[in-house]
Amino acid sequence: MKSIFKNPLRRWFWLFLGPVTAAFAIGFVWPFFQGIYLSFCKFKLIRNAKLIGFGNYLSALKDPTFMHAFWYTALFAITSLLFINILGFAAAYALTQGIRGSNLYRTVFFMPNLIGGIVLGYIWSMIFDGILSRYGTSILMETKFGFWGLIILMCWQQIGYMMIIYIAGLQSVPEDMLEAARIDGATKSQTLFRVTIPNVMPSITICTFLSLTNGFKLFDQNLALTGGQPFIINPDGSNIKTTEMLALNIYNTFYNSNSASKGVAQAKAVLFFILVAGIGLAQLAYTRKREVQQ
Amino acid sequence: MNETLEKRSMGLRASRTISNTIIYVILIVMSVVWLIPFFCIVLQSFRIESTWQVGYVIPRQWGWDNYRALWNSDFKRWYLNTFIIALAVAALQTIIVLCMSYTLSRFRFKMRDGLMRFMLILGMFPGMLTMIILYRVLKDLGLTQANAVPGLILVYVASSGMGYYVSKGFFDTIPKSLDEAARVDGATRAQVLYKIILPLAKPIVIYTILTAFMAPWGDFVFAKYVSFGTSAGMNVAVGMWSWLQQDMIGQKYTMFCAGGVIVAIPVTILFMCLQKYYVEGVTGGAVKG
Numbered sequence: 001m002k003s004i005f006k007n008p009l010r011r012w013f014w015l016f017l018g019p020v021t022a023a024f025a026i027g028f029v030w031p032f033f034q035g036i037y038l039s040f041c042k043f044k045l046i047r048n049a050k051l052i053g054f055g056n057y058l059s060a061l062k063d064p065t066f067m068h069a070f071w072y073t074a075l076f077a078i079t080s081l082l083f084i085n086i087l088g089f090a091a092a093y094a095l096t097q098g099i100r101g102s103n104l105y106r107t108v109f110f111m112p113n114l115i116g117g118i119v120l121g122y123i124w125s126m127i128f129d130g131i132l133s134r135y136g137t138s139i140l141m142e143t144k145f146g147f148w149g150l151i152i153l154m155c156w157q158q159i160g161y162m163m164i165i166y167i168a169g170l171q172s173v174p175e176d177m178l179e180a181a182r183i184d185g186a187t188k189s190q191t192l193f194r195v196t197i198p199n200v201m202p203s204i205t206i207c208t209f210l211s212l213t214n215g216f217k218l219f220d221q222n223l224a225l226t227g228g229q230p231f232i233i234n235p236d237g238s239n240i241k242t243t244e245m246l247a248l249n250i251y252n253t254f255y256n257s258n259s260a261s262k263g264v265a266q267a268k269a270v271l272f273f274i275l276v277a278g279i280g281l282a283q284l285a286y287t288r289k290r291e292v293q294q
Numbered sequence: 295m296n297e298t299l300e301k302r303s304m305g306l307r308a309s310r311t312i313s314n315t316i317i318y319v320i321l322i323v324m325s326v327v328w329l330i331p332f333f334c335i336v337l338q339s340f341r342i343e344s345t346w347q348v349g350y351v352i353p354r355q356w357g358w359d360n361y362r363a364l365w366n367s368d369f370k371r372w373y374l375n376t377f378i379i380a381l382a383v384a385a386l387q388t389i390i391v392l393c394m395s396y397t398l399s400r401f402r403f404k405m406r407d408g409l410m411r412f413m414l415i416l417g418m419f420p421g422m423l424t425m426i427i428l429y430r431v432l433k434d435l436g437l438t439q440a441n442a443v444p445g446l447i448l449v450y451v452a453s454s455g456m457g458y459y460v461s462k463g464f465f466d467t468i469p470k471s472l473d474e475a476a477r478v479d480g481a482t483r484a485q486v487l488y489k490i491i492l493p494l495a496k497p498i499v500i501y502t503i504l505t506a507f508m509a510p511w512g513d514f515v516f517a518k519y520v521s522f523g524t525s526a527g528m529n530v531a532v533g534m535w536s537w538l539q540q541d542m543i544g545q546k547y548t549m550f551c552a553g554g555v556i557v558a559i560p561v562t563i564l565f566m567c568l569q570k571y572y573v574e575g576v577t578g579g580a581v582k583g
Contacts, residue, residue: 020390026431027452031424032416038427046430091324094317107569108325111332114561116512118531119554122538123331156328168577217420220514250422262426269423280418
């Protein structure tokens with residue numbers, strides 16, 4: 001009793017911890033584990049879920065739309081990763097060359113990050129359609145339009161963010177190292193590739209993984225820009241949405257009227273989680289390794 | 295000898311001017327490309343001759359009609375909803391994230407590494423996984439549809455502890471000896487946090503507030519699911535999305551553009567004022583941490 005009065009922290013412990021713990025439990029922990037449990041069930045309403053084992057996972061992996069979405073997403077994530085990082089780095093490099101007004105450019109490039117993905121997606125679909133309608137086509141007509149349209153949109157949105165991280169990396173390259181290279185007669189490109197880039201590797205690691213995860217998790221922009229169109233109709237009546245990415249595929253599976261589809265969607269979401277977490281863990285391991293080397 | 299040196303330096307200066315000019319040209323072209331979409335949406339929002347999508351950008355007739363129509367529509371409600379959610383989430387999430395990162399940065403306890411890794415992985419989970427169950431939970435609590443606002447706040451705040459990574463990285467760069475000196479002088483842990491760490495970590499505090507505000511500001515999937523077609527519980531993204539469906543897009547398209555402008559204004563102003571701190575926060579926490 002005495003210790004409780006002596007230590008007010010202990011008395012108020014639950015008052016402070018309680019609400020947060022409750023919110024965390026209700027809004028996160030419970031749904032998370034229930035979500036994993038439901039991926040092994042067949043259900044239409046959560047109340048009458050029936051455990052069926054790995055059936056949902058088998059159906060998910062056998063689903064051609066899911067596999068298509070997976071490869072499409074992987075291709076998209078890697079392509080966007082290359083474009084975003086090369087252009088973001090180039091912009092950061094240009095802005096650290098003692099340019100006047102670099103703050104203004106930085107603000108301009110960062111601006112697309114300030115608006116939600118849905119609105120951005122519709123703005124760009126309007127722009128693309130404005131251009132493509134002159135050639136009698138639209139972004140919804142061909143898969144390659146949808147793919148490159150989304151790449152342009154994502155570059156536009158993310159280059160500014162990556163650029164900020166790269167600028168910080170570039171600014172932390174020791175000045176005497178650059179000077180030593182200059183005195184030794186290194187050309188500008190030699191300095192860039194032999195001195196600057198090895199020194200900004202931490203930023204490159206962060207940005208690479210960030211753009212990779214963003215690519216895999218992309219949803220709003222995908223939905224707003226093409227919504228998966230154009231579709232390929234198979235002879236058996238099923239269709240493949242050619243520009244549908246993983247998250248949108250899962251979303252569409254949830255809204256499918258088929259009674260078994262909710263469990264399958266749940267299983268797909270678990271697989272999706274494992275994939276994204278795998279990428280994250282790879283990043284963590286990679287960062288750790290680098291820290292040891294330093 | 296002297297002449298050649300001079301020539302050489304002149305050549306250097308000339309090549310520097312040329313490369314600088316090239317950089318300027320590229321940057322200006324890029325800025326124009328970056329700003330075009332914003333110009334498009336602003337111009338469309340002032341077009342009054344037609345509410346449909348048209349093949350040209352510059353309006354033939356200008357006016358405030360779209361903004362007036364917004365004022366008389368449900369948009370006001372959606373905007374207020376979004377604002378309340380974003381404000382509440384910004385306040386609560388900032389407190390949680392800062393306490394969490396301070397604890398993880400300064401305290402050493404059993405399972406600390408395990409907890410950090412566990413949280414980091416959980417933080418990557420896609421919202422899709424819990425969507426159905428959360429809807430069920432919120433429905434049982436009576437926090438869906440028209441009451442979606444508190445429900446959404448609950449859900450956004452619930453997972454905010456997972457976002458400790460960047461600010462913990464920043465706290466790690468503040469020397470521990472400062473804490474120890476203050477502790478020796480008799481400060482409590484809480485005093486150390488808000489009298490010493492937070493003033494030094496101003497960039498990351500502002501970064502946390504801004505990101506916490508911006509995430510619900512543009513959120514779509516979850517808000518759509520929880521409001522479930524009830525206009526009173528929608529946020530701006532969901533409400534405006536409903537205007538772009540097949541049956542509405544003809545009448546609401548320019549209103550959508552006007553709404554986009556109104557949505558972008560507060561975050562843009564907020565960002566412009568706090569830009570310096572935001573940049574320091576991103577770079578300090580992510581790169582050094």
